[in-house]
């Protein structure tokens with residue numbers, strides 16, 4: 001255990017570390033306050049402690065705060081977080097927060113010289129709530145599109161891999177990885193491209209790619225960012241109310257998008273099992289079923305991070321994302337033992353326990 005204590009502390013204080021996303025926990029992680037940190041208010045399922053997702057590059061990184069964006073970059077990639085409070089007045093508070101957050105982020109990418117957004121995570125308070133006749137997720141889509149279009153960013157092919165999940169209160173939180181060189185957009189032949197969804201899903205279709213395939217500078221392997229993937233075939237949700245069938249359909253979709261990436265020449269990726277997975281479940285009590293489906297597909301279900309979150313379509317019960325394998329960027333998830341930190345005086349003493 002002392003060895004992993006040290007490993008955890010070393011990782012957080014490693015000059016190559018780019019930033020963290022903290023899943024769960026009442027407050028942001030004090031021992032990571034020197035890094036861009038996305039504090040996400042989702043419940044971690046199956047572990048009684050928060051989890052920190054830590055991003056580390058190959059070279060020493062430097063940070064800069066630009067407007068609302070906390071950035072850290074190493075000459076090759078940039079990690080950034082933006083957090084914007086959603087006011088409770090007005091019908092379109094979420095839309096306004098989305099526009100502000102995206103404009104700040106995109107301006108920061110331009111200023112720092114990392115213009116290519118590879119992957120972005122969106123955490124949206126009350127994602128399925130109806131605000132004055134339009135669901136918050138649909139308002140989010142309108143304003144994300146507007147910010148991309150005004151910043152002359154791709155809104156169709158070339159848009160980043162993404163996901164959009166709910167949070168139970170708190171601000172709108174974005175975190176992302178961007179780079180100096182572009183990624184290749186990958187679509188899923190089983191699914192209508194999200195940016196071509198018909199109007200029945202909202203006045204503006206979502207701006208994201210099913211996956212982004214990126215080769216780091218001078219790297220001999222690629223990194224595949226697979227967007228949040230759900231039980232959608234064509235543009236329709238399948239298997240209403242059946243989480244097991246939705247999980248199977250989701251895995252078929254994931255396998256299909258990974259196959260599409262391989263057929264485009266992805267290096268070092270052969271199977272879905274080569275990637276790191278994160279699963280979001282709408283109902284925490286469904287997690288054992290999802291876990292079982294993953295194990296049944298030969299995946300290492302205990303290494304998956306399970307988070308309790310609302311999903312952008314009200315009829316979706318599960319969504320899974322994938323990433324890896326990462327040579328140019330390392331991603332580790334670790335459990336933080338908060339009990340341990342309470343017994344110590346230094347805020348640097350929180351224990352990070354690697355879970356593989």
Ligand code: 3EB
Nearest residue numbers: 162163164206208227228312
């Ligand atoms: C879907 O396939 C499910 O709006 O950024 C997945 C990934 C979903 C990203 C987004 C939404 C987003 O449409 C929802």
